Amino acid sequence: MKLPDTRPTSIQLLSVGEEALAANGLSFRDTIYPFTTLLLPLKNEPRISQETIPPPPPPPPEPSAAGGSGSNRTKVYVGVGVSIGTVIILSLGAFFLIHKRKEKNNNKKGSIVTEDSTANPPSVILSLIPNISLKVYEFHQLNQATKGFSTERRIEGSSVYRAELSGSPAAVKRMNRDVSGEINILMKINHFNIISLSGFCSHLGTCYLVYEYMENGSLRDWIIHKDRSKVLPWIQRIKIALDVAIGLEHLHGYTEPPCVHKDVKSSNILLDGDFRAKVANLGHFRPAAGGGEFPPTRHIVGTVGYMAPEYAEHGFISPSIDVYSFGVVMMELVTGRDAATAAPGGEESFAAALTSFLGGGGGDPPEEMRSFVDPSLEGEHPPAQVLAMARLVNTCLEDDPARRPDMGKVARVLSVILTESLTWAAARPENPLKI
Numbered sequence: 001m002k003l004p005d006t007r008p009t010s011i012q013l014l015s016v017g018e019e020a021l022a023a024n025g026l027s028f029r030d031t032i033y034p035f036t037t038l039l040l041p042l043k044n045e046p047r048i049s050q051e052t053i054p055p056p057p058p059p060p061p062e063p064s065a066a067g068g069s070g071s072n073r074t075k076v077y078v079g080v081g082v083s084i085g086t087v088i089i090l091s092l093g094a095f096f097l098i099h100k101r102k103e104k105n106n107n108k109k110g111s112i113v114t115e116d117s118t119a120n121p122p123s124v125i126l127s128l129i130p131n132i133s134l135k136v137y138e139f140h141q142l143n144q145a146t147k148g149f150s151t152e153r154r155i156e157g158s159s160v161y162r163a164e165l166s167g168s169p170a171a172v173k174r175m176n177r178d179v180s181g182e183i184n185i186l187m188k189i190n191h192f193n194i195i196s197l198s199g200f201c202s203h204l205g206t207c208y209l210v211y212e213y214m215e216n217g218s219l220r221d222w223i224i225h226k227d228r229s230k231v232l233p234w235i236q237r238i239k240i241a242l243d244v245a246i247g248l249e250h251l252h253g254y255t256e257p258p259c260v261h262k263d264v265k266s267s268n269i270l271l272d273g274d275f276r277a278k279v280a281n282l283g284h285f286r287p288a289a290g291g292g293e294f295p296p297t298r299h300i301v302g303t304v305g306y307m308a309p310e311y312a313e314h315g316f317i318s319p320s321i322d323v324y325s326f327g328v329v330m331m332e333l334v335t336g337r338d339a340a341t342a343a344p345g346g347e348e349s350f351a352a353a354l355t356s357f358l359g360g361g362g363g364d365p366p367e368e369m370r371s372f373v374d375p376s377l378e379g380e381h382p383p384a385q386v387l388a389m390a391r392l393v394n395t396c397l398e399d400d401p402a403r404r405p406d407m408g409k410v411a412r413v414l415s416v417i418l419t420e421s422l423t424w425a426a427a428r429p430e431n432p433l434k435i
Contacts, residue, residue, distance in 0.1 A: 133187070134183070134187060134197065134198070134199060134200055135198060135199040135200070135210070136199070136200055136201065137165075137199050137200070137201040137208070137210065138201065139201055139203035139208075141165070141201075142163065142172055142201055142208055142210070145163035145164050145165050145170070145172070146161040146162070146163045146172055149161055149172075149174065155171075155217070157267075158173075159173060159174045159175065160172065160173045160174075161173075161174070162213065163210070163213075165199075165210070168213075169213035169215075170198070170199075170210050170211065170212070170213050171210070171211045171212070171213045171214070172208055172209070172210055172211075173208065173209045173210075173211065174206060174207075174208055175206070175207050175208075175209070175283075176205070176206055176207070177207075177283075178207075179200075179207045179209060179283070181282075181283070181285065182197075182209070182282050182283050182285075183197065183200065183209070185255070185259060185282055185285055185287070186282060188255060188256065189250070189251070189255055191247060191250045191254075192276070192278070193243045193244065193246050193247030193250065193276075193277065193278055193279060194247045194250065194251065194278060194279050194280075194282075195211055195212065195214075195270060195278045195279065195280040195281075195282075196211065196212050197209060197210070197211055198210050198211065198212065211280075214270035214271055214272050214278065214280075215271075215272060215273040216270075216271035216272065216273065216275060217270065217271065218266065218267045218268070218269060218270055218271070219240060219266040219267070219269040219270070219271060219277065219329070219333075220265070220266035220267040220269075220332075222271070223266055223332050223333065223336055223338075223374075224266075224332075224336075224337075224338050231376045231377075232275075232333075233377070233380065234377060234380060234381040234382070234385075234421060235418070235421055235422065235425060236275055237333045237334075238385075238389075238414060238417055238418045238421055239275070239276075239277075239418060240269070240271070240275065240276075240277040240333065241277075241329075241330055241333055241414050242411060242414040242415060242418055243276055243277035243278070244264075244269055244277050244279060244326065244329065245326065245407055245410045245411040245414055246411050247277075247278065247279040248261065248264065248279060248319075248322055248323075248326060248407045249406075249407035249408050249410075249411055251279070251285075251322075252319040252322065252406070252407055253406075253407075253408070257287045257288040257289075257292070258287070258288045258292060258319070259282075259285050259286065259287050259288070260285060260286045260288075260294060260317055260318065260319055260321060260322055261279065261282060261284075261285055261322050261325075262284045262285060262286055262301060262302060262311075262317070262321065262322070263281065263283075263284045263301065263302050263303060263306075263325075264279070264306065264322050264325035264326050264329065265303050265306045265325060265328070265329065265339075266329050266332055266339075268280050268281040269329065284301045284302070286317050294317040294318055295317070296314065296315040296316050296317060297315045297317060298315055299315075300312060300315060302325075305328065305338075305339035306324075306325040306328045306329075306339055307321070307324075307325070308320065308321040308324035308325065308401065309324075309399055310401055316401075318401060319406065319407065320401035320402075320404045321401070322407070323396050323401075323404045323405065323406065323407060323410065324396060324397060324398075324401075324404065326396060326407070326410065327392075327393050327394075327395075327396025327397040327404075328397070330389060330392065330393045330396070331354065331393050331397075333389075334372070334373060334374065334386065334389050334390065334393070335353070335372060335373065335374055336373075336374025336375065336376055336377075337374075351397065353372065354390060354393060354394060354397070355394075356368075357369075357372045357390055358387075358390055358391065358394055369383055369386065372386075372390070373386055382420070382421055382424035382425075384420070384424075385417050385420055385421045385424065388413070388416075388417050388420075389417060392410065392413050392414070392417075396410065
């Protein structure tokens with residue numbers, strides 16, 4: 001005959017009643033295993049004793065209700081504590097593992113920083129430089145090459161200095177902001193009509209970018225000229241416009257990911273010794289997100305007079321905002337006037353002048369042509385091609401971005417205008433254009 005097990009259960013040792021049993025769905029005969037979560041509505045403090053219950057010989061004497069409660073209760077608490085600790089450790093481990101994996105993925109992608117991103121300190125940028133073919137200069141090298149960043153080496157109206165590095169001219173741009181985005185995009189681009197980056201330096205929190213030197217400075221210096229000797233002939237203006245259009249077309253459609261410059265203007269177009277144009281200053285560019293889309297931004301960065309209305313007013317970004325800005329640049333090339341101060345009243349009068357010219361204006365056509373075109377050309381321009389340029393500018397300045405052409409089409413139209421302008425010039429041997 002098997003004797004009944006008269007050992008007190010864990011529930012009996014904790015001195016709980018039917019309320020606790022009901023709360024946990026248990027009976028007096030149930031055994032509580034380690035790591036079991038219990039609801040114990042205690043009415044009185046448990047009776048705790050340090051006595052332990054030895055293995056009873058059959059038949060064992062019935063121990064008192066208080067015997068062994070401390071030991072079993074301690075085991076339960078230890079089990080619960082171990083469980084909670086294990087969960088916490090596993091959670092922390094998973095968190096750090098996920099965080100580390102994200103950092104690794106970002107490094108693999110070569111993350112590009114924009115104005116909406118967290119700035120990378122120079123030390124972080126320097127750590128990425130060994131992975132790309134970019135020369136890292138010591139500060140003393142640049143300091144010597146620019147004669148201590150002297151005023152005489154500084155290019156007027158900019159933070160760019162003329163330098164001599166290894167016997168060759170270079171341009172050193174000094175900045176106190178994050179430059180990782182500009183470095184990343186320029187190292188991915190190898191195009192004649194986009195400025196090339198050759199070196200980098202970081203010193204006391206200031207970044208220095210070393211570019212190819214452009215002997216003839218910015219396009220704006222030649223358009224909004226104070227020196228009468230700085231006059232670009234008509235043919236040269238069309239060549240410059242075509243160079244810029246080809247550069248922007250490459251930026252929009254042939255980089256990975258596609259990019260928008262966001263600050264196209266005449267001062268960001270540089271001219272080399274042969275007056276070939278290159279797009280520069282990509283510090284505010286925006287790369288396309290997944291699917292080739294450009295999310296809107298609340299951080300409007302650009303230059304008044306050049307910004308497309310949808311970007312200036314709503315932060316919408318697309319390649320069309322560069323097309324609009326380039327239309328303003330072409331208007332400057334034709335008229336020789338600043339975009340924001342083309343006439344009393346500023347930009348709106350600029351657009352009004354274009355509309356009036358294309359609409360006929362009701363006046364004498366030759367006189368309207370003379371008042372529209374840069375007077376420094378002194379009439380040395382083909383009327384038909386001036387009109388073609390004005391029509392192209394008008395399409396680029398459409399308020400609706402969907403009605404603007406892409407840069408590929410703009411480049412094709414400019415190529416035709418250039419060919420026709422060259423034909424016109426060749427037919428005038430008595431008064432040849434400077435080309």
